[in-house]
Amino acid sequence: MKAAPFDYVRADSLSHALETLNQFGGDAKLIAGGQSLVPMMAMRLARPTCLIDINRLNSLKDIQLQAHEVKLGASVRQRDLEFHPQLNSHLPLIAKGIQWVGHEQTRNRGTVGGSLVHADPSAELALAALVLDVRLQLESQTDGVRTLQAADFFLGPMFTAVGETEALTDITWPVWQGGRIGTAFEETAIRKGDFAMASAACQIQTSADGAITKISFGLGGIDGTPLVYPELAASLMGQNMTPELAQHIAHAAAQQSQPGSDMHASAEYRKHLAQALLTRALLSAYQESLNAQAA
Ligand SMILES: Cc1cc2nc3c(=O)[nH]c(=O)nc-3n(C[C@H](O)[C@H](O)[C@H](O)COP(=O)(O)OP(=O)(O)OC[C@H]3O[C@@H](n4cnc5c(N)ncnc54)[C@H](O)[C@@H]3O)c2cc1C
Structure with missing residues (x-):
């Protein structure tokens, strides 16, 4: 089966993406790596009227390592986590979990945020996010910025607290202090x-x-x-x-x-x-x- 017809908008800024989401009022979807959304569309389990491509938004690709936390932009690719030189010492649980996520090919495109928003009950990054109690930042054009802890984010199979006109912008992972x-x-x-x-x-x-x-x-x-x-x-x-x-x-x-x-x-x-x-x-x-x- 092929996807139902849809429009395509390449966002050139986060505010452009949020404005377009708002215009479509829930009928549009952001596309990040496309590794879950595209198969869902091909099976017609998802039928967005417009895809908003966020792949060129560099602001969503930042990795900020600090002693007590790591802030990952929602569009950081899974592959970039896997090969990050310091991630293993900061977040060893992610470093171990990421090995189990799909295949090299899917990790090349798949993003951290896409995996969390897709919210498959088996998703390794969702499990790691709950175990480490991450903080997720969401943004919409109408309601601005809000943050949620992981326990309030995952609501059911493929169902999260992300509103129809909201984007996940970044995820903050606590780094445990003190060794051992x-x-x-x-x-x-x-x-x-x-x-x-x-x-x-x-x-x-x-x-x-x-x-x-x-x-x-x-x-x-x-x-x-x-x-x-x-x-x-x-x-x-x-x-x-x-x-x-x-x-x-x-x-x-x-x-x-x-x-x-x-x-x-x-x-x-x-x-x-x-x-x-x-x-x-x-x-x-x-x-x-x-x-x-x-x-
Ligand atoms: C063959 C295969 C095997 C796989 N195996 C596994 C596996 O073992 N474990 C696993 O966890 N996953 C697996 N996956 C899924 C893969 O990890 C995907 O990368 C991931 O689920 C979705 O990430 P994505 O960036 O591709 O998101 P997309 O497919 O682009 O989007 C997924 C959903 O998230 C939304 N979205 C994306 N970014 C944002 C954002 N910033 N804000 C708000 N909404 C957003 C989209 O609108 C869509 O609803 C597999 C996929 C394939 C094709």
Whole structure:
């Protein structure tokens, strides 16, 4: 099938893009990498009357690294994250997660913002954004700028808080301070590059005696959005991770999810997978934090 007819506008500034979005009042869509939108249009699951191309807006491609946070423009390509020389030390969880996002070819075009706004429940960047509790900045011509935390951004499968005439402009990722940090990103997919059947991400900080001083973790692909577990995480503070504890926490987390069944896996199998992946992620991130230096 081919896409339904549409107009095309190449935005030459953010205000031009926002003005055009406003003119079409919800019938237009921004196009970034096109790696999700174009297939959706080809299947006629999306039928925008106008595509507003934001690929020439350099203001949306900035990467600003500071000691305590990294600000990524919405149109930063996934490939540019993967090969950024300092990103691994600032945001090791993204560096691990990005390896699982599609293929080299899709990462060459796909953007961070496009992935977050598309909001596939299996998207690795969405899971990392929730685990690290990123701050997202949105802008529209009529309402100006507003910011949201990740927990308020993802509302359901392919459904976010982004309004029809709003653009995501940048995403601020907190950088944990103090060293002794470990991260892990685990995933199972039918083939390398496919969307995850289930995924788990975890970031842990420990004290010199191995007690957990900060932890955040989540699961992807097993509910309408990726899930994070602040209450379970709080219950781990001050504890040393053991295989039994990791299994117990992973079981509790997986039980809180409501995965669907499809041709690839039953709901029960997805829960089982999520539990196994999260157990592995908790143990591996914990071990990495023990091996890491204090800052
Ligand atoms: C073969 C294949 C395999 C893939 N595998 C994976 C995978 O394993 N994991 C994964 O996470 N993804 C995967 N993807 C999707 C890929 O990561 C896309 O890059 C991503 O989902 C969308 O990014 P994009 O820049 O291409 O956005 P686009 O396709 O251009 O846009 C997606 C949506 O976001 C909106 N949008 C884009 N930018 C903005 C903005 N700044 N403000 C507001 N709205 C905006 C668009 O209007 C559209 O609704 C795969 C894609 C393909 C084709």
